[in-house]
Amino acid sequence: MNIVNFTPITAFAGGLIIGLAVILFFVLNGRLIGISGIASNFLTTKKNRIDNFLFLVGLIIGPIVYKLFTQDEINISISNSFLLLAVAGLLVGVGTRIGGGCTSGHGISGIGRFSLRSIIATVTFMIVGILTVLIKNII
Amino acid sequence: MNRIVSLTSGIIFGIGLTVSQMINPAKILGFLNIFGDWDPSLAFVMFGALIVSSPFFHLFKNNKKPVFAESFSYSNNKELNKKLIIGSSLFGGGWGLAGLCPGPAIVSLALLNKSSVIFVITMFIGFYLADIYTNK
Numbered sequence: 001m002n003i004v005n006f007t008p009i010t011a012f013a014g015g016l017i018i019g020l021a022v023i024l025f026f027v028l029n030g031r032l033i034g035i036s037g038i039a040s041n042f043l044t045t046k047k048n049r050i051d052n053f054l055f056l057v058g059l060i061i062g063p064i065v066y067k068l069f070t071q072d073e074i075n076i077s078i079s080n081s082f083l084l085l086a087v088a089g090l091l092v093g094v095g096t097r098i099g100g101g102c103t104s105g106h107g108i109s110g111i112g113r114f115s116l117r118s119i120i121a122t123v124t125f126m127i128v129g130i131l132t133v134l135i136k137n138i139i
Numbered sequence: 140m141n142r143i144v145s146l147t148s149g150i151i152f153g154i155g156l157t158v159s160q161m162i163n164p165a166k167i168l169g170f171l172n173i174f175g176d177w178d179p180s181l182a183f184v185m186f187g188a189l190i191v192s193s194p195f196f197h198l199f200k201n202n203k204k205p206v207f208a209e210s211f212s213y214s215n216n217k218e219l220n221k222k223l224i225i226g227s228s229l230f231g232g233g234w235g236l237a238g239l240c241p242g243p244a245i246v247s248l249a250l251l252n253k254s255s256v257i258f259v260i261t262m263f264i265g266f267y268l269a270d271i272y273t274n275k
Contacts, residue, residue, distance in 0.1 A: 018155035036266075108189060112168055121244045136236070
């Protein structure tokens, strides 16, 4: 194992900002942030639909606000294989809906409440994610 | 007020994912590449988010009411079942393939790149398919 591209300061700072969003949504609106839950409920239920929609719109505004304040270019490196993206998107959609959460819902809101269910979910998706990358690197 | 809070929380969350660079799939794949060139940044993001938010969950646990709502509303599901493991495994597979999970994928739509759009559309199809399957 080699450690590369490690950005602990921006990672920790970004984590604190994410935590702040989680606190606001919880203390003020009484809800937990789980992006897969908010996005899929927006699609499937009428309950809180406008709130869920506004939250999702807010997510997209986030990087725009960041750019306004910092003037930084935001560069990402993402696959451009349609097949890979479509298969991954389907797996993430189906999996988070069946498993009841994703990196935010289980990984932050769930683990933060010391939920055993969320700890197990997080360990599971991390192990499978690690194995997937391992297999991809071999192939 | 609820709506303003929802929008604001979304914006702050989106800024956090941008600052931490978690919207960059390369950072996620780097984290999952624990047996190769490993980038531990994601662990610091989770640690940062948990260290500030976790105390609030516990402080407000037995509290009467959130500020702008009648009651706290979230699932307190404690069930450990096959669905949890199967679902989380499928999610982990997709996460490891593209390096995207729901939050970063939606935030990255702001960058107007085609790949994010393809991922988000198929993710929503996935939500829908899972619902058909589970309601059967």
